[in-house]
Amino acid sequence: MTSELYGGQVYYVKVFHYDEAGTGNYGLRVVQNDDNIAGDTLVLNSPITRLINYAGDQDVFVFTPSTTRSYVIKTTGSTDTVGVLSDSNNDPFADNDDSTDLNFSIAYTLTANQTYYIRVKAYNSNLYNASYTLIVQ
Secondary structure, three states, X not given: OOOOOOXXXXXXXXXXXXXXXXXXXXXXXXXXXXXXXXXXXXXXXXXXXXXXXXXXXXXXXXEOOOOOEEEEEEXXXXXOEEEEEEOOOOOEEEEEOOOOOOOOEXXXXXXXXOOEEEEEEEOOOOOOOEEEEEEEO
C-alpha cells in the first residue's frame, strides 16, 4: 500500500487476517518515499549512496551540468540497477540496464545549464532494502 501522508498528523493502520478466525504473525514497515520530482541534486564526481526502499521503488536525482560535454552516469555495487535519463520536462531520452556488470551506465553529451533527471530502480521489481551508489563523471 502506498499513501501520501502529511506531517503533524496521526495515522492509524488496521491489520487483520483474511479469515475472521485466523491468527498469525505479520510484518509492517513504513518507509519515507524519496521519489519526488525535485530529487537529490547530484554533484559531478561526488558519489551518492541510496537504497531501493521497497519493491518497485524508483529514486529520482537532478543534475545540472556547468559545461556542455559527454558525461557518464552510472551505479556501482551489487544491486542490479536500471537507469533512465530524462530532460527538464522529465521526458526520457536514454536508458541502460546492464553495462558490463549488473550496474547501469549511460554516456551522453549534456548541455550546460540544462536540468536533467536520473531515475534509478532495481531490475527486479520485487527487490527492496538494496543499496547502490550513483555517480556522474
